[in-house]
Amino acid sequence: MPHLIVEYSANLAPFPERKTLVELNEAVCASPEVQTEADLKTRFISQNSFAVGTESSPRGFVHAQLRLLAGRTPDAKADLAERVAAVLRRRTPQPEGMLVQLSVEIVDMDRPSYVKERL
Amino acid sequence: MPHLIVEYSANLAPFPERKTLVELNEAVCASPEVQTEADLKTRFISQNSFAVGTESSPRGFVHAQLRLLAGRTPDAKADLAERVAAVLRRRTPQPEGMLVQLSVEIVDMDRPSYVKERL
Amino acid sequence: MPHLIVEYSANLAPFPERKTLVELNEAVCASPEVQTEADLKTRFISQNSFAVGTESSPRGFVHAQLRLLAGRTPDAKADLAERVAAVLRRRTPQPEGMLVQLSVEIVDMDRPSYVKERL
Numbered sequence: 001m002p003h004l005i006v007e008y009s010a011n012l013a014p015f016p017e018r019k020t021l022v023e024l025n026e027a028v029c030a031s032p033e034v035q036t037e038a039d040l041k042t043r044f045i046s047q048n049s050f051a052v053g054t055e056s057s058p059r060g061f062v063h064a065q066l067r068l069l070a071g072r073t074p075d076a077k078a079d080l081a082e083r084v085a086a087v088l089r090r091r092t093p094q095p096e097g098m099l100v101q102l103s104v105e106i107v108d109m110d111r112p113s114y115v116k117e118r119l
Numbered sequence: 120m121p122h123l124i125v126e127y128s129a130n131l132a133p134f135p136e137r138k139t140l141v142e143l144n145e146a147v148c149a150s151p152e153v154q155t156e157a158d159l160k161t162r163f164i165s166q167n168s169f170a171v172g173t174e175s176s177p178r179g180f181v182h183a184q185l186r187l188l189a190g191r192t193p194d195a196k197a198d199l200a201e202r203v204a205a206v207l208r209r210r211t212p213q214p215e216g217m218l219v220q221l222s223v224e225i226v227d228m229d230r231p232s233y234v235k236e237r238l
Numbered sequence: 239m240p241h242l243i244v245e246y247s248a249n250l251a252p253f254p255e256r257k258t259l260v261e262l263n264e265a266v267c268a269s270p271e272v273q274t275e276a277d278l279k280t281r282f283i284s285q286n287s288f289a290v291g292t293e294s295s296p297r298g299f300v301h302a303q304l305r306l307l308a309g310r311t312p313d314a315k316a317d318l319a320e321r322v323a324a325v326l327r328r329r330t331p332q333p334e335g336m337l338v339q340l341s342v343e344i345v346d347m348d349r350p351s352y353v354k355e356r357l
Contacts, residue, residue: 047283100356
Protein backbone atom coordinates (compact mmCIF):
# COMPACT_ATOMS: atom_id res chain seq x y z
CA MET A 1 0.00 0.00 0.00
CA PRO A 2 2.77 2.53 0.27
CA HIS A 3 2.57 5.60 -1.91
CA LEU A 4 5.78 7.47 -2.59
CA ILE A 5 5.55 10.92 -4.16
CA VAL A 6 8.77 12.71 -5.07
CA GLU A 7 8.70 16.38 -6.08
CA TYR A 8 11.65 18.42 -7.24
CA SER A 9 12.15 21.97 -8.34
CA ALA A 10 12.52 22.15 -12.11
CA ASN A 11 15.88 23.93 -11.85
CA LEU A 12 17.37 20.52 -10.93
CA ALA A 13 16.57 19.12 -14.38
CA PRO A 14 17.61 16.88 -15.95
CA PHE A 15 16.74 14.67 -12.99
CA PRO A 16 17.45 10.97 -13.69
CA GLU A 17 13.86 9.99 -12.90
CA ARG A 18 13.86 6.55 -14.42
CA LYS A 19 16.98 5.30 -12.62
CA THR A 20 15.86 6.91 -9.38
CA LEU A 21 12.43 5.31 -9.57
CA VAL A 22 14.03 1.87 -9.91
CA GLU A 23 16.40 2.44 -7.02
CA LEU A 24 13.75 3.94 -4.75
CA ASN A 25 11.45 1.00 -5.28
CA GLU A 26 14.22 -1.50 -4.68
CA ALA A 27 15.28 0.28 -1.49
CA VAL A 28 11.77 0.61 -0.06
CA CYS A 29 10.56 -2.86 -1.09
CA ALA A 30 13.61 -4.38 0.63
CA SER A 31 12.18 -3.13 3.93
CA PRO A 32 10.47 -5.76 6.10
CA GLU A 33 7.55 -3.30 6.29
CA VAL A 34 6.64 -3.91 2.65
CA GLN A 35 5.19 -7.35 2.14
CA THR A 36 4.20 -7.21 -1.52
CA GLU A 37 6.51 -5.38 -3.89
CA ALA A 38 3.67 -4.55 -6.30
CA ASP A 39 2.02 -2.46 -3.60
CA LEU A 40 4.55 0.34 -3.81
CA LYS A 41 3.43 3.10 -6.17
CA THR A 42 6.03 5.79 -6.77
CA ARG A 43 5.69 8.95 -8.85
CA PHE A 44 7.92 11.87 -9.74
CA ILE A 45 6.63 15.40 -10.14
CA SER A 46 8.69 18.27 -11.51
CA GLN A 47 7.55 21.60 -10.07
CA ASN A 48 7.98 24.49 -12.49
CA SER A 49 6.53 27.30 -10.40
CA PHE A 50 8.28 27.53 -7.04
CA ALA A 51 10.16 29.76 -4.63
CA VAL A 52 12.52 28.76 -1.82
CA GLY A 53 12.63 31.32 0.98
CA THR A 54 12.89 35.05 0.40
CA GLU A 55 16.38 35.52 -1.01
CA SER A 56 17.21 35.39 -4.67
CA SER A 57 20.30 33.17 -4.62
CA PRO A 58 19.93 29.92 -6.63
CA ARG A 59 18.04 27.30 -4.66
CA GLY A 60 16.44 23.99 -5.41
CA PHE A 61 14.73 21.20 -3.51
CA VAL A 62 13.71 17.60 -3.67
CA HIS A 63 10.99 16.40 -1.31
CA ALA A 64 9.62 12.89 -0.88
CA GLN A 65 6.43 11.89 0.86
CA LEU A 66 5.96 8.24 1.79
CA ARG A 67 2.35 7.46 2.72
CA LEU A 68 1.83 4.22 4.68
CA LEU A 69 -1.03 2.70 6.63
CA ALA A 70 -0.79 3.83 10.24
CA GLY A 71 0.71 1.51 12.83
CA ARG A 72 4.44 1.42 12.05
CA THR A 73 6.85 1.93 14.93
CA PRO A 74 8.93 5.12 15.06
CA ASP A 75 12.02 3.05 14.24
CA ALA A 76 10.39 1.49 11.20
CA LYS A 77 9.34 4.91 9.96
CA ALA A 78 12.80 6.38 10.46
CA ASP A 79 14.31 3.43 8.60
CA LEU A 80 11.94 3.89 5.66
CA ALA A 81 12.67 7.61 5.48
CA GLU A 82 16.40 6.90 5.46
CA ARG A 83 16.01 4.35 2.65
CA VAL A 84 14.36 7.02 0.52
CA ALA A 85 16.86 9.70 1.53
CA ALA A 86 19.84 7.48 0.69
CA VAL A 87 18.72 7.12 -2.92
CA LEU A 88 17.82 10.78 -3.36
CA ARG A 89 21.08 11.90 -1.77
CA ARG A 90 22.97 9.95 -4.44
CA ARG A 91 20.78 10.73 -7.45
CA THR A 92 19.69 14.34 -7.02
CA PRO A 93 21.58 16.68 -9.34
CA GLN A 94 23.57 19.38 -7.57
CA PRO A 95 24.06 22.28 -9.97
CA GLU A 96 27.13 24.33 -9.12
CA GLY A 97 26.44 27.29 -6.89
CA MET A 98 22.92 26.15 -6.01
CA LEU A 99 21.73 25.39 -2.50
CA VAL A 100 19.82 22.10 -2.83
CA GLN A 101 17.66 20.88 0.04
CA LEU A 102 16.51 17.29 0.49
CA SER A 103 13.63 16.27 2.74
CA VAL A 104 11.67 13.09 3.37
CA GLU A 105 8.38 12.88 5.17
CA ILE A 106 6.47 9.84 6.42
CA VAL A 107 2.68 10.12 6.49
CA ASP A 108 0.35 7.77 8.35
CA MET A 109 -2.77 6.90 6.38
CA ASP A 110 -6.05 6.15 8.15
CA ARG A 111 -6.25 2.37 8.19
CA PRO A 112 -9.95 1.60 8.86
CA SER A 113 -11.24 3.65 5.94
CA TYR A 114 -8.52 2.72 3.44
CA VAL A 115 -9.77 0.97 0.31
CA LYS A 116 -7.40 -1.15 -1.72
CA GLU A 117 -8.12 -3.63 -4.47
CA ARG A 118 -6.97 -4.98 -7.79
CA LEU A 119 -9.29 -4.28 -10.68
CA MET B 120 -14.90 21.64 2.40
CA PRO B 121 -13.94 18.26 1.05
CA HIS B 122 -11.04 18.09 -1.36
CA LEU B 123 -10.85 15.07 -3.62
CA ILE B 124 -7.62 14.46 -5.52
CA VAL B 125 -7.49 11.58 -7.99
CA GLU B 126 -4.17 10.51 -9.49
CA TYR B 127 -3.68 7.83 -12.11
CA SER B 128 -0.72 6.40 -13.92
CA ALA B 129 -0.57 7.73 -17.47
CA ASN B 130 -0.56 4.21 -18.94
CA LEU B 131 -4.31 4.10 -18.13
CA ALA B 132 -5.04 6.86 -20.65
CA PRO B 133 -7.44 7.70 -22.10
CA PHE B 134 -9.11 8.03 -18.70
CA PRO B 135 -12.68 9.38 -18.96
CA GLU B 136 -11.92 12.25 -16.61
CA ARG B 137 -14.90 14.44 -17.36
CA LYS B 138 -17.51 11.71 -16.83
CA THR B 139 -15.72 10.46 -13.75
CA LEU B 140 -15.55 13.92 -12.22
CA VAL B 141 -19.30 14.30 -12.59
CA GLU B 142 -20.02 10.89 -11.08
CA LEU B 143 -17.57 11.30 -8.22
CA ASN B 144 -19.08 14.62 -7.24
CA GLU B 145 -22.61 13.24 -7.41
CA ALA B 146 -21.65 10.23 -5.30
CA VAL B 147 -19.79 12.19 -2.63
CA CYS B 148 -22.27 15.09 -2.46
CA ALA B 149 -25.09 12.58 -1.90
CA SER B 150 -23.47 11.69 1.43
CA PRO B 151 -25.08 13.21 4.53
CA GLU B 152 -21.57 14.35 5.47
CA VAL B 153 -21.54 16.94 2.70
CA GLN B 154 -23.90 19.79 3.45
CA THR B 155 -23.16 22.15 0.56
CA GLU B 156 -22.52 20.62 -2.83
CA ALA B 157 -20.37 23.55 -3.95
CA ASP B 158 -17.86 22.74 -1.22
CA LEU B 159 -16.53 19.64 -2.95
CA LYS B 160 -13.47 20.39 -5.07
CA THR B 161 -12.28 17.47 -7.15
CA ARG B 162 -9.25 17.32 -9.43
CA PHE B 163 -7.65 14.70 -11.66
CA ILE B 164 -3.91 14.37 -12.10
CA SER B 165 -2.27 12.13 -14.67
CA GLN B 166 1.15 10.95 -13.49
CA ASN B 167 3.62 10.46 -16.33
CA SER B 168 6.67 9.43 -14.37
CA PHE B 169 5.94 6.47 -12.13
CA ALA B 170 6.93 2.94 -11.14
CA VAL B 171 4.85 0.27 -9.42
CA GLY B 172 6.93 -2.18 -7.41
CA THR B 173 10.14 -3.73 -8.68
CA GLU B 174 9.02 -6.04 -11.46
CA SER B 175 8.68 -4.98 -15.06
CA SER B 176 5.27 -6.47 -15.92
CA PRO B 177 2.66 -3.89 -16.99
CA ARG B 178 1.12 -2.15 -14.00
CA GLY B 179 -1.02 0.88 -13.41
CA PHE B 180 -2.79 2.55 -10.53
CA VAL B 181 -5.50 4.98 -9.62
CA HIS B 182 -5.40 6.58 -6.18
CA ALA B 183 -7.90 8.97 -4.62
CA GLN B 184 -7.38 11.13 -1.57
CA LEU B 185 -10.42 12.66 0.10
CA ARG B 186 -9.49 15.39 2.56
CA LEU B 187 -12.19 16.32 5.10
CA LEU B 188 -12.30 18.35 8.27
CA ALA B 189 -11.54 16.07 11.21
CA GLY B 190 -14.40 14.71 13.29
CA ARG B 191 -16.18 12.20 11.08
CA THR B 192 -16.97 8.79 12.56
CA PRO B 193 -15.11 5.73 11.26
CA ASP B 194 -18.33 4.57 9.62
CA ALA B 195 -18.83 7.87 7.83
CA LYS B 196 -15.27 7.78 6.57
CA ALA B 197 -15.59 4.21 5.34
CA ASP B 198 -18.82 5.11 3.57
CA LEU B 199 -17.22 8.09 1.83
CA ALA B 200 -14.24 6.00 0.73
CA GLU B 201 -16.59 3.40 -0.71
CA ARG B 202 -18.55 6.06 -2.61
CA VAL B 203 -15.35 7.15 -4.31
CA ALA B 204 -14.18 3.58 -4.90
CA ALA B 205 -17.47 2.57 -6.49
CA VAL B 206 -17.13 5.22 -9.19
CA LEU B 207 -13.45 4.56 -9.87
CA ARG B 208 -14.04 0.80 -9.99
CA ARG B 209 -16.53 1.38 -12.79
CA ARG B 210 -14.71 4.08 -14.72
CA THR B 211 -11.02 3.19 -14.52
CA PRO B 212 -9.73 1.74 -17.80
CA GLN B 213 -8.31 -1.78 -17.51
CA PRO B 214 -5.89 -2.34 -20.36
CA GLU B 215 -5.52 -6.01 -21.23
CA GLY B 216 -2.67 -7.74 -19.45
CA MET B 217 -2.10 -4.88 -17.02
CA LEU B 218 -2.36 -5.17 -13.24
CA VAL B 219 -4.39 -2.13 -12.18
CA GLN B 220 -4.59 -1.18 -8.52
CA LEU B 221 -7.24 1.06 -7.01
CA SER B 222 -6.90 2.75 -3.63
CA VAL B 223 -8.84 5.37 -1.70
CA GLU B 224 -7.57 7.24 1.31
CA ILE B 225 -9.43 9.49 3.74
CA VAL B 226 -7.43 12.31 5.33
CA ASP B 227 -8.52 14.31 8.38
CA MET B 228 -7.76 18.01 8.04
CA ASP B 229 -6.99 20.12 11.11
CA ARG B 230 -10.24 21.87 11.90
CA PRO B 231 -9.23 24.81 14.17
CA SER B 232 -6.69 26.23 11.72
CA TYR B 233 -8.68 25.64 8.55
CA VAL B 234 -9.52 28.77 6.56
CA LYS B 235 -12.43 28.71 4.13
CA GLU B 236 -14.17 31.56 2.41
CA ARG B 237 -15.77 32.74 -0.79
CA LEU B 238 -13.95 35.55 -2.54
CA MET C 239 11.06 22.95 6.94
CA PRO C 240 7.69 24.25 5.91
CA HIS C 241 6.30 23.14 2.60
CA LEU C 242 3.63 25.29 1.02
CA ILE C 243 1.67 23.88 -1.91
CA VAL C 244 -0.85 26.12 -3.66
CA GLU C 245 -3.27 24.66 -6.18
CA TYR C 246 -5.75 26.58 -8.26
CA SER C 247 -8.33 25.69 -10.85
CA ALA C 248 -7.07 26.59 -14.31
CA ASN C 249 -10.12 28.76 -15.01
CA LEU C 250 -8.53 31.38 -12.72
CA ALA C 251 -5.63 31.88 -15.14
CA PRO C 252 -3.71 34.05 -15.60
CA PHE C 253 -2.78 33.70 -11.92
CA PRO C 254 0.06 36.05 -10.92
CA GLU C 255 2.16 33.15 -9.64
CA ARG C 256 5.52 34.89 -9.46
CA LYS C 257 4.29 37.87 -7.42
CA THR C 258 2.20 35.64 -5.20
CA LEU C 259 5.14 33.32 -4.51
CA VAL C 260 7.22 36.26 -3.36
CA GLU C 261 4.48 37.63 -1.13
CA LEU C 262 3.59 34.24 0.34
CA ASN C 263 7.18 33.56 1.27
CA GLU C 264 7.60 37.00 2.82
CA ALA C 265 4.40 36.60 4.83
CA VAL C 266 5.17 33.10 6.11
CA CYS C 267 8.88 33.72 6.78
CA ALA C 268 7.94 36.77 8.88
CA SER C 269 6.27 34.40 11.33
CA PRO C 270 8.24 33.63 14.51
CA GLU C 271 7.58 29.95 13.70
CA VAL C 272 9.97 30.05 10.76
CA GLN C 273 13.55 30.32 11.91
CA THR C 274 15.41 30.04 8.61
CA GLU C 275 13.90 31.69 5.57
CA ALA C 276 15.56 29.26 3.17
CA ASP C 277 13.57 26.42 4.71
CA LEU C 278 10.27 27.48 3.16
CA LYS C 279 9.61 25.72 -0.12
CA THR C 280 6.55 26.96 -1.96
CA ARG C 281 5.11 25.66 -5.22
CA PHE C 282 2.15 26.54 -7.42
CA ILE C 283 0.14 23.95 -9.31
CA SER C 284 -2.50 24.78 -11.89
CA GLN C 285 -5.18 22.07 -12.05
CA ASN C 286 -6.64 21.63 -15.51
CA SER C 287 -9.05 18.79 -14.84
CA PHE C 288 -11.41 19.64 -12.02
CA ALA C 289 -15.04 19.92 -10.92
CA VAL C 290 -16.50 21.95 -8.07
CA GLY C 291 -19.72 20.46 -6.71
CA THR C 292 -22.52 19.18 -8.90
CA GLU C 293 -23.94 22.31 -10.51
CA SER C 294 -22.71 23.74 -13.77
CA SER C 295 -22.42 27.43 -12.86
CA PRO C 296 -18.87 28.85 -13.18
CA ARG C 297 -16.75 27.96 -10.17
CA GLY C 298 -13.09 28.08 -9.31
CA PHE C 299 -10.91 27.45 -6.30
CA VAL C 300 -7.54 28.13 -4.79
CA HIS C 301 -6.32 25.83 -2.03
CA ALA C 302 -3.10 26.04 -0.02
CA GLN C 303 -1.57 23.35 2.11
CA LEU C 304 1.13 24.34 4.58
CA ARG C 305 3.03 21.34 5.93
CA LEU C 306 5.00 21.93 9.15
CA LEU C 307 6.72 19.71 11.68
CA ALA C 308 4.21 18.80 14.41
CA GLY C 309 4.26 20.68 17.68
CA ARG C 310 2.96 24.15 16.86
CA THR C 311 0.24 25.57 19.10
CA PRO C 312 -3.27 26.01 17.72
CA ASP C 313 -2.74 29.77 17.79
CA ALA C 314 0.48 29.54 15.82
CA LYS C 315 -1.21 27.35 13.24
CA ALA C 316 -4.16 29.70 12.90
CA ASP C 317 -1.79 32.63 12.48
CA LEU C 318 0.17 30.86 9.75
CA ALA C 319 -3.02 29.92 7.90
CA GLU C 320 -4.18 33.52 8.04
CA ARG C 321 -0.84 34.77 6.68
CA VAL C 322 -1.29 32.54 3.66
CA ALA C 323 -4.96 33.42 3.27
CA ALA C 324 -4.26 37.15 3.37
CA VAL C 325 -1.96 36.95 0.35
CA LEU C 326 -4.22 34.66 -1.64
CA ARG C 327 -7.28 36.79 -0.85
CA ARG C 328 -5.50 39.74 -2.43
CA ARG C 329 -3.87 38.01 -5.38
CA THR C 330 -6.38 35.41 -6.57
CA PRO C 331 -8.12 36.49 -9.77
CA GLN C 332 -11.91 36.79 -9.47
CA PRO C 333 -13.41 36.38 -12.93
CA GLU C 334 -16.77 38.06 -13.21
CA GLY C 335 -19.71 35.78 -12.51
CA MET C 336 -17.55 33.02 -11.07
CA LEU C 337 -17.85 31.66 -7.54
CA VAL C 338 -14.26 31.46 -6.30
CA GLN C 339 -13.47 29.57 -3.10
CA LEU C 340 -10.33 30.01 -1.05
CA SER C 341 -9.11 27.51 1.54
CA VAL C 342 -5.97 27.04 3.59
CA GLU C 343 -5.03 23.90 5.44
CA ILE C 344 -2.27 23.31 7.99
CA VAL C 345 -0.77 19.82 8.09
CA ASP C 346 1.38 18.44 10.91
CA MET C 347 4.32 16.40 9.65
CA ASP C 348 5.70 13.51 11.72
CA ARG C 349 8.72 14.95 13.43
CA PRO C 350 10.77 11.89 14.54
CA SER C 351 10.96 10.38 11.07
CA TYR C 352 11.48 13.61 9.15
CA VAL C 353 14.73 13.81 7.18
CA LYS C 354 16.11 17.19 6.21
CA GLU C 355 19.53 18.10 4.89
CA ARG C 356 21.43 20.28 2.48
CA LEU C 357 23.15 18.41 -0.31
